[in-house]
Amino acid sequence: MTLKELAKALNLSPTTVSRALNGFPEVSEATRKKVQAAADAYGYRPNMRARSLATGRAMAIGHVIPVSSEHEMMNPVFADFISGAGEVYASHGYDMLISIVPDEDQERAYEEFRTKGSVDGIIVHAPRAGDQRIHLLKQVGIPFVVHGRASDSDEAYSWVDMNNLRAFHRATKFLIDLGHRRFALINGLEDMDFAIRRRAGFEAALEEHGLSPGDCSYFSGEMTEQYGHDSTLELLRLAEPPTAILTSSMIPGIGIRRALREAGLTLGKDVSVIIHDDDLSYLPNGREEPQFTATRASVRDAGKRAAAMLIDLIESGNPAPRTEMMEAELILGASTGPAPAHKPMRQTEPS
Amino acid sequence: MTLKELAKALNLSPTTVSRALNGFPEVSEATRKKVQAAADAYGYRPNMRARSLATGRAMAIGHVIPVSSEHEMMNPVFADFISGAGEVYASHGYDMLISIVPDEDQERAYEEFRTKGSVDGIIVHAPRAGDQRIHLLKQVGIPFVVHGRASDSDEAYSWVDMNNLRAFHRATKFLIDLGHRRFALINGLEDMDFAIRRRAGFEAALEEHGLSPGDCSYFSGEMTEQYGHDSTLELLRLAEPPTAILTSSMIPGIGIRRALREAGLTLGKDVSVIIHDDDLSYLPNGREEPQFTATRASVRDAGKRAAAMLIDLIESGNPAPRTEMMEAELILGASTGPAPAHKPMRQTEPS
DNA sequence: TGCGCATTTCAAACCGGTTTGGAGTGATCC
DNA sequence: GGATCACTCCAAACCGGTTTGAAATGCGCA
Incomplete structure (x- = not known):
């Protein structure tokens, strides 16, 4: 059913029908009602392609x-x-x-x-x-x-x-306040803007507290669970593994948690982790007692x-x-705690 | 730049230009080349709205x-x-x-x-x-x-x-062969077609081995991490918790793993878990040694x-x-093992 | 009755392409 | 030389809407 057919059925011109349906003032209330009723009856819907060609708007x-x-x-x-x-x-x-x-x-x-x-x-x-x-x-x-x-x-x-910079600045400062001194940043791909800003916030917080960003470990990659896992295993092989890890998403965060457990370490005790929580609908971090301490923005x-x-x-x-x-809000969860007195030791060999 | 303008610039009709660009045989190779060159030079691209209005194809x-x-x-x-x-x-x-x-x-x-x-x-x-x-x-x-x-x-x-039915039939049979007798199915929303078929496969395998589907625990809900976690905690509160859990996606699977750990139980030993693995790009289950035993289909x-x-x-x-x-392939991972001799006991109280 | 004015309606052009039905050109054949 | 044919190309209609400019209608008023 096209507008022209509708017009013919109503004994009106296409012009009038078009205007009636689109609420232009040039058409009387009586005919508008009639047109609307007929359109409903015939189930008429304007063809978007034609309309957008005429109006120049693609919608x-x-x-x-x-x-x-x-x-x-x-x-x-x-x-x-x-x-x-x-x-x-x-x-x-x-x-x-x-x-x-x-x-x-x-x-x-x-x-x-x-x-x-x-x-x-x-x-x-x-x-x-x-x-x-x-x-x-x-x-x-x-x-x-x-x-x-x-x-x-x-x-x-x-x-x-x-505000990626401020979020990671705050998160880092929070970890410093907890006594952590050795950090790792498991970030997104390094040329992504968000990753650059998060790193900048991270480094700024360190420098403000007299710590050297150069001493930290950095990873950049696509944010899969595996990536978080593998990066963490690599960190744990260091002579002096970090006691705190920041990461850019919940997904690598889950991988970090898995790697820590494989190594026999306790999240939030041996190693503190802060994630950025995008508040994904299928991966809720929890409201009452979040699994991870996180910077959160939906x-x-x-x-x-x-x-x-x-x-x-x-x-x-x-x-x-x-x-x-x-x-972003900085929300406190179960994945952070005071820096351990001694460097964490692996209890079991990661596979 | 419209087709008509292009035609004018070339001193040709719109018809010829249209045909030249769309590869119709009625136009000579020489003019086709000329038209194509001009189109490239002017950066002409046909307007999709107009084209699809004329052809009736929306593309x-x-x-x-x-x-x-x-x-x-x-x-x-x-x-x-x-x-x-x-x-x-x-x-x-x-x-x-x-x-x-x-x-x-x-x-x-x-x-x-x-x-x-x-x-x-x-x-x-x-x-x-x-x-x-x-x-x-x-x-x-x-x-x-x-x-x-x-x-x-x-x-x-x-x-x-x-083939949801066969996948879950095979997975269930595999668990039965490992000696498991008490099962739970943490499924998707119960009126979803895939959930219905998976349950049917699950129940058929049980019945074939003389087990009663009615004795099992069933959950249905949206497949979040939280859902897997909370359902598992609920299972562990039963007098006789299941020794094997099947679930419809890796995401609740991660929640199940978290809940088991909170309860001090070991995945693959105290409780076996099989997930369905959609092979999501950001949640790889692993190729060499998969985290979870899984039915996998990309x-x-x-x-x-x-x-x-x-x-x-x-x-x-x-x-x-x-x-x-x-x-779906049935791939063996680290989350399954023989049924434990005794019913698993919670070592710590889940919060 | 005739004029002015507001209201309502319409015919036709337009958006930017595609496609139908010829028309013009030159070569081939009888 | 004229008819036939293949090869190119074109004018115009069309897709289904919107919009412009003008015409028809109804009404009040002198």
Whole structure:
């Protein structure tokens, strides 16, 4: 059932029918009612392709999701981010278009989103150091919001971010206050913006307390459970293993816990661990008594805010960049305690 | 840059330009080259909205992802499924449209996909007992592929599924062979099709060995880490706790492991656990020596197959339903062992 | 009755592509 | 030389909506 057929059935022009359904003031209340009733009766729905061709609005938002080409891994926090964003899109009548793209093809994907005209705006995920995408999108002129920031860009753009630096600064200071002196940071891939900021916060806190960041152990990699596990085993082989570990997500945190147990060490006693908790729906850290001491910020909430910001950017017509900084809470859980008097000893040989 | 402008710049008709770019035989090789060169030079890309309006093809596939309205939870296996499917879409020139929809709004979402004409086909996720969606989509006549099956539907439709029944039948039999006699099944939501089949496989294996399914403990819920943890604590409070637990995903499996440790029990010795391993990229169970004994089938692979099947369904023009059954491997890991001689005793009080 | 004005409706153009049904050109054949 | 044919190319219609500019209608008032 097309609009023209509907019009014919009603003995009206397509113009009038279109206006009646879209609430324009030029059509009388009586005919509007009649048209609406007929539309309902016939189950008429406007064809989005035609409408968006005519209006120039796609009513869709694009997400380009980078996938590590080595591991074919999709960062699990995207699921929650997208679920938050999707909710906001739905309530504003937007569709969500997702492109899963290997790291190296990303720019082409943005190019295509623009030229094909299939979206009104774009969410940029996982910015890295030296990221070209922001510059590219600014040139293109399509509205976009970055989840995170590109540290080295001096251009103004819209973003929603968590205060990674302060979160890890606070977490590190907390561990120092507990008496810890030997640290390890099991971070995300080292050129990811969030990883850079977290490391900066970590190092700043150390330096403020007269400790040397150079003495610490650093890992960077994709945040799998295995990665947390293997990195921890490697740490425990050191002559002087750290007594405190910070890590960028709950998932490697679980791997850390597993490795500690394999080594016969007790989490929160022999080794303290602080994770960043994205508040993933399927991995709750616990509210009453969290498993892990954590810096917590809901990535689903970030998704909602980024989506709302982008829709505002599109619909307000005001292209002035907006920014929104979220602060993480530092919540106390069972994975931290005072630094042990002696260096922790492995009781069993890790396999 | 539109096709008409390009045509004008080349002193050709839009028809010829369109045909040249789309490889129709009616245009000479010389002009095709000329047109292609000009298109590249001007950076011309056809507007997808216009093209799909003209061709009637949206070049997009829709996914309706149900989100539990209670917990706002998005099933984490979707991330990997989608990442597999997205790869196939990209290589065939399709976009992926995702609607995050609360459970109760699902049918409306399908209705809209159809009427708005924004997709050429649909992937149906997470079928349940008594699911109306398949019937609805058949009536609508839009191509679709179900990830899983709807147990009680007698209509023919296309699906890609894992042999849940056989996987859990084999896993249960394996535990019985190890001497276990008291079991618990920590399953997904009980009206989910996969949960029904897994339970059926579990119960069939018990009955074949003269054991009574009614004596077992059953849990059904959303597969979070917390859920696995809390269910296990509850099991351990029984007068005669089970010596073997089967669960539907690695995530509750991790919670089970945590609960066992809190109770001072050893995984694989005091209590054996078999999980279903979706082979999630961020939660590898391990290849050489898996953490958990598991039934393994890659959900990312299922995504690829479902996507390929749907594209074939759309492009071949042959609407005959296709089906594809994947078998899970049963892989031996560190979480199973012979049934203990005595019932396991809690050494410490779980908090 | 005739004029002005507001209200309601419509025909036609448009968005940017694809596709149908010819038309023009040159070569081939009788 | 004229008919036939293959090869290129084109004008115009079409997909299904929105939007512009104008026409028809109804009403009040002189």
